[in-house]
Amino acid sequence: MGEDSGEVLNIRGLRVDFHTKRGVVRAVRGLDLSVRRAEIVGVVGETGCGKSVTALSVLRLIPRPGVISAGWVMFHNQDLLRLPEKHLRSVRGNRISMIFQEPSSSLNPVFRVADQIAEVLRFQVGLAPRVARGRAVDLMREVGIPDADVRARCYPHQLSGGMNQRIMIAMALACSPEILIADEPVTALDATIKGQILSLLRQLRDRHGSSIVLITHDLGIVAHTCDRVAVMYMGRVVEAAPVDVLFRWPLHPYTRGLLGSLPGLHLDRSELQVIPGSVPGPYDLPAGCSFHPRCAIAGVDCPESEPVLADVGDGHLVACHCDVGGLQ
Amino acid sequence: MAGERSFGSLLAAGYRTLREKRLAFAGAVVIVAFVAVGIAAPIIAPHDPLEIDLRNALSVPSAEHWFGTDNNGRDILSRVLYGARTSLFVSLLSVGCATIAGVFIGAVAGYYAHLQAPLMRFVDIVLAFPSIMIALIIVAVLGTGTMNVIVAIAVAQTPQFARLVNAIVLATKEDMYVEAGRAIGETDSSLLWRYVIPACVPPVVVQISLLIPASIMTASALSFLGLGVQPPNPEWGAMLSLGKEWMRTAPHLMLFPGLALMVVVLGFNLLGEGLRDLLDPKLRYE
Numbered sequence: 001m002g003e004d005s006g007e008v009l010n011i012r013g014l015r016v017d018f019h020t021k022r023g024v025v026r027a028v029r030g031l032d033l034s035v036r037r038a039e040i041v042g043v044v045g046e047t048g049c050g051k052s053v054t055a056l057s058v059l060r061l062i063p064r065p066g067v068i069s070a071g072w073v074m075f076h077n078q079d080l081l082r083l084p085e086k087h088l089r090s091v092r093g094n095r096i097s098m099i100f101q102e103p104s105s106s107l108n109p110v111f112r113v114a115d116q117i118a119e120v121l122r123f124q125v126g127l128a129p130r131v132a133r134g135r136a137v138d139l140m141r142e143v144g145i146p147d148a149d150v151r152a153r154c155y156p157h158q159l160s161g162g163m164n165q166r167i168m169i170a171m172a173l174a175c176s177p178e179i180l181i182a183d184e185p186v187t188a189l190d191a192t193i194k195g196q197i198l199s200l201l202r203q204l205r206d207r208h209g210s211s212i213v214l215i216t217h218d219l220g221i222v223a224h225t226c227d228r229v230a231v232m233y234m235g236r237v238v239e240a241a242p243v244d245v246l247f248r249w250p251l252h253p254y255t256r257g258l259l260g261s262l263p264g265l266h267l268d269r270s271e272l273q274v275i276p277g278s279v280p281g282p283y284d285l286p287a288g289c290s291f292h293p294r295c296a297i298a299g300v301d302c303p304e305s306e307p308v309l310a311d312v313g314d315g316h317l318v319a320c321h322c323d324v325g326g327l328q
Numbered sequence: 329m330a331g332e333r334s335f336g337s338l339l340a341a342g343y344r345t346l347r348e349k350r351l352a353f354a355g356a357v358v359i360v361a362f363v364a365v366g367i368a369a370p371i372i373a374p375h376d377p378l379e380i381d382l383r384n385a386l387s388v389p390s391a392e393h394w395f396g397t398d399n400n401g402r403d404i405l406s407r408v409l410y411g412a413r414t415s416l417f418v419s420l421l422s423v424g425c426a427t428i429a430g431v432f433i434g435a436v437a438g439y440y441a442h443l444q445a446p447l448m449r450f451v452d453i454v455l456a457f458p459s460i461m462i463a464l465i466i467v468a469v470l471g472t473g474t475m476n477v478i479v480a481i482a483v484a485q486t487p488q489f490a491r492l493v494n495a496i497v498l499a500t501k502e503d504m505y506v507e508a509g510r511a512i513g514e515t516d517s518s519l520l521w522r523y524v525i526p527a528c529v530p531p532v533v534v535q536i537s538l539l540i541p542a543s544i545m546t547a548s549a550l551s552f553l554g555l556g557v558q559p560p561n562p563e564w565g566a567m568l569s570l571g572k573e574w575m576r577t578a579p580h581l582m583l584f585p586g587l588a589l590m591v592v593v594l595g596f597n598l599l600g601e602g603l604r605d606l607l608d609p610k611l612r613y614e
């Protein structure tokens with residue numbers, strides 16, 4: 001693995017712990033994920049499964065009391081988790097950018113939007129203020145903001161959520177990053193704007209060749225936007241595959257349950273299925289495979305040891321003790 | 329949407345708010361008059377405030393001496409006007425120093441978690457004493473005089489700014505846009521000064537407008553006790569202190585400096601309330 005297979009980002013064995021008064025919450029427990037060049041990877045899972053924490057760990061932005069306790073985040077043969085803070089700052093916003101869920105609260109309320117985009121260009125690329133400002137307006141045009149000259153002088157509170165998310169994207173793209181991490185970028189937006197922002201992301205990938213990590217809990221967004229998808233459960237990736245493969249042949253019982261709970265995507269059925277039980281609390285993880293108490297096909301091995309992610313063919317990875325590969 | 333909010337438009341909005349709020353407007357008028365008198369005292373004062381004329385001692389208000397004269401025959405109107413100059417100088421300088429020091433301490437303690445406990449516990453200790461007492465202790469140590477009064481008031485007021493700014497910084501540094509700033513590679517100092525501290529400006533402005541009258545009062549109280557501005561320099565508190573000896577026979581010695589003090593402090597308080605309404609973020613974005 002590494003450069004030759006076109007991987008730009010390779011996360012291996014990532015563990016993130018939150019030390020709280022009630023005990024240690026293991027938010028991410030040995031997560032493996034790789035991202036290839038110009039690929040849109042979806043990361044799906046329910047609330048609290050560690051999607052956002054994973055995204056934040058890549059740039060070491062985990063807030064206290066979170067601690068990255070193990071793992072590697074390999075980016076061009078350097079481990080971002082062990083890079084000195086000073087060098088990491090030149091990666092943030094420059095080679096790896098992030099956009100967040102709440103666009104309106106992710107912008108600095110006291111500066112004009114164009115100045116905030118220009119700031120990235122001045123800081124990371126070293127452009128002169130006037131040049132940076134002109135480039136900022138160009139970027140605003142590129143992300144589809146009408147009347148960019150006028151909007152450039154607005155403050156974030158004067159623009160809508162969709163507009164602000166475009167500003168965030170323009171900021172994230174200012175330095176043509178190799179990787180864009182989008183943490184629930186459209187969750188706070190309404191349906192029409194959602195579609196526009198997602199196709200904007202695809203266009204930008206096609207134009208700049210950036211890789212995108214799209215974090216979401218919406219399988220519809222994944223099907224529409226992503227090339228590959230990783231399904232997370234309780235801080236681990238349980239299944240990863242190209243999008244069409246995963247939707248056609250889901251292997252992990254959790255993925256099958258998720259897809260089974262969606263109204264008519266591919267399968268003909270009259271009734272929606274539910275996954276029995278509910279997500280365990282963060283302080284009392286089940287032993288072994290964390291999904292086994294809810295799993296219909298759990299066997300004797302399942303409470304004993306945690307299954308590892310294994311390739312069952314064609315880049316389809318699944319972490320399950322049962323011989324789910326045979327289902328294909 | 330589009331209309332931008334420049335400094336000019338902020339001033340215009342401020343003017344509109346003042347017009348709507350009569351009391352705040354009255355306060356603003358008083359303060360403008362106070363500042364103007366403070367600056368122009370040497371020009372508008374009819375007499376030298378230090379000139380002694382014992383033949384005219386304790387004379388009542390007249391055409392020659394509008395506010396009368398004190399026991400040394402000094403013109404009280406001139407001394408009240410020069411007193412405004414002293415109060416303006418002392419209050420602006422002391423609150424200015426307290427603002428700078430307080431914002432710095434509060435912001436650094438709030439932003440850098442490991443400095444929070446040592447800095448803010450010290451601030452809490454200082455806050456536990458009444459500010460007049462802190463000022464008294466400092467003057468007792470440093471000695472009397474105008475500059476020492478300024479230092480004393482600045483030290484006494486710094487914790488109030490520190491606590492206010494600390495609370496805002498603690499809340500603001502968790503905001504999404506600060507995290508987003510970190511994600512684009514901003515340094516800690518840039519995050520602190522360009523992202524977090526601007527959020528503190530409105531409350532700090534209100535606090536300044538409320539602490540200026542407090543510092544005028546404290547300075548006058550120190551001078552009243554003989555620990556502040558020293559005679560024969562004209563200062564309202566010192567004039568009150570002197571006047572109390574002749575309170576029964578010549579009440580105008582206390583009346584005029586007392587009125588001046590009251591009107592100026594009231595003016596600042598009225599304006600401070602108006603400013604709070606103006607800078608309230610909930611009203612701001614309308």
